[in-house]
């Protein structure tokens with residue numbers, strides 16, 4: 001075989017390859033070197049044949065790499081595959097890098113792989129930022145003074161913060177995967193267990209609604225209930241409902257405060273109806289009682305009498321001995337009176353040094369006697385300062401059809417007469 | 430003169446004082462010139478096999494000292510590897526890339542590109558990074574306290590563009 005023929009055969013092989021590509025079988029060297037008689041030509045053919053083989057191998061190798069097959073190999077001496085081997089190594093390394101990221105290793109950086117390095121390192125940076133944010137969120141949930149649960153869309157507990165566990169007395173292992181509406185939020189404050197389908201938190205979680213309850217109860221591990229303020233907000237994953245975040249606060253203290261507040265309010269209310277100095281009922285309370293007693297007398301046709309009295313020359317007491325002495329007189333006087341009336345008699349400070357006694361079931365004679373008795377008691381009593389005081393009384397009794405004002409005016413007129421007539425006496429009307 | 434020399438990191442000297450103008454860096458050419466001439470003379474004096482053994486041993490000391498003096502051994506493994514990669518780049522020793530890691534078996538496949546010892550070399554039939562093998566083993570041994578076997582399976586000098594090392598913890 002001469003050199004011309006050899007070149008022609010090679011040329012037709014290459015023409016064919018240019019036209020159809022290398023295809024599956026690759027390039028086939030068209031001459032069997034063994035059949036070449038000339039030694040020099042035979043060596044050239046052998047070298048060319050080995051280059052053809054290297055090309056075929058490189059072609060196959062690159063094809064596999066292009067398909068993502070990283071297990072493929074090329075022989076060491078193949079000079080056409082060298083850069084591809086570099087690419088191969090880079091791809092293998094990147095695969096490892098990505099796996100590390102998937103495992104949570106955000107420490108690795110990619111060096112000297114051109115644009116890919118930048119993209120990868122940018123990705124690592126943004127994941128690190130997210131990680132930092134996650135860590136911050138974790139710290140927030142850890143130090144949060146409220147209990148926090150993360151549940152799936154069935155209400156199964158996926159996460160809880162330390163405060164939630166502390167409030168309810170559980171460890172996380174004990175409640176992980178438990179349904180929140182079975183063990184924890186299952187009853188009303190009065191202990192009634194929610195009927196199936198009627199647990200409002202469970203319904204909110206399943207539908208994806210917000211839920212707020214400022215007066216709920218959570219059941220602790222011990223079985224005890226704690227009053228809670230609870231909020232639930234749905235969370236979404238790719239636009240699909242993925243459960244809820246539930247926060248709750250123990251409002252035991254708040255409730256206690258509320259109770260204290262109620263006590264204070266009751267006290268204030270009482271104060272509003274009580275005379276601050278003497279502790280007996282005030283005029284406001286008297287007005288209410290008078291109205292209801294008149295109605296009762298009218299309705300039941302029962303008897304009812306009224307005394308109005310005041311302290312004679314009280315202004316002089318204040319002027320001479322000072323206001324605190326005057327106050328002491330008022331206080332002692334009310335005690336003295338209280339001790340000398342019946343329990344059903346209603347005693348109130350009308351204002352200043354004026355007092356009233358409403359006496360149900362007492363007629364005119366009876367109430368005159370009562371007034372006389374009180375007058376006598378006070379007259380005989382020794383007040384430290386100013387020693388002696390006297391009272392003037394006006395009394396009257398209920399007549400059919402009397403209004404509050406009519407009754408009071410009548411008693412007041414009688415008192416006026418008592419004053420006019422020299423004080424320290426009882427007048428009736 | 431003492432019969433034995435024990436390497437000490439301080440023997441590397443104070444480069445900032447010693448080379449105020451030329452600085453701490455030199456050319457790779459000079460580094461290789463020394464390595465290959467050592468290899469030449471050692472192999473003639475001691476035989477090739479013994480020479481390569483000595484290169485691995487010297488690399489091992491270098492790796493251990495490098496680990497102690499340059500790396501932060503208090504880091505967790507992943508962080509340690511990240512640190513190692515960074516330092517190797519910073520000191521222009523090579524670009525370390527992990528291809529496979531089995532943390533349980535303590536087996537790793539890693540490549541070093543642009544390796545100080547061999548990148549750009551003509552193709553021989555054998556890998557040449559014996560010193561690197563020892564160096565990597567030394568680092569792992571110092572960090573873990575375990576014995577490591579490092580084998581260069583591919584090398585620029587055997588037709589790869591990168592040197593590939595199989596790193597395995599030696600079972601006791």
Ligand SMILES: [Zn+2]
Nearest residue numbers: 547558584592
């Ligand atoms: Zn090498």
